[in-house]
Amino acid sequence: MSDITTDVLIIGTGLAGSATAALLSTYGIQNMVINRYRWLANTPRAHITNQRTMEVLRDLGQDVEAEA
Numbered sequence: 255m256s257d258i259t260t261d262v263l264i265i266g267t268g269l270a271g272s273a274t275a276a277l278l279s280t281y282g283i284q285n286m287v288i289n290r291y292r293w294l295a296n297t298p299r300a301h302i303t304n305q306r307t308m309e310v311l312r313d314l315g316q317d318v319e320a321e322a
């Protein structure tokens with residue numbers, strides 16, 4: 255098994271982990287996200303998206319905001 259080097263290791267690909275990884279990447283900060291499971295949750299978890307979430311998505315770019 256080879257070693258992996260990264261500046262930031264993020265545990266968990268939920269909203270907090272994914273947003274952290276995406277935002278760090280916009281600043282050019284190397285990061286890696288790992289998760290316990292290889293699959294997505296089997297139920298939807300974003301029926302309602304609050305205003306602050308949309309502001310964070312906007313910071314990630316117009317494409318991301320539009321897709322959301």
Ligand SMILES: Cc1cc2nc3c(=O)[nH]c(=O)nc-3n(C[C@H](O)[C@H](O)[C@H](O)COP(=O)(O)OP(=O)(O)OC[C@H]3O[C@@H](n4cnc5c(N)ncnc54)[C@H](O)[C@@H]3O)c2cc1C
Pocket residue numbers: 265266267268269270271288289290291297298299300301302303304
């Ligand atoms: C059915 C449902 C519907 C929901 N609907 C909405 C909604 O409409 N709007 C809204 O704003 N919120 C909603 N929520 C709440 C929202 O999903 C949570 O607030 C949000 O997912 C929390 O994000 P998080 O990143 O903190 O944690 P999580 O999304 O729980 O992510 C944590 C991740 O870490 C991983 N993990 C945990 N332990 C380890 C470990 N030891 N090693 C590696 N990986 C690990 C887990 O597998 C998971 O992927 C809903 C929740 C549920 C259950």
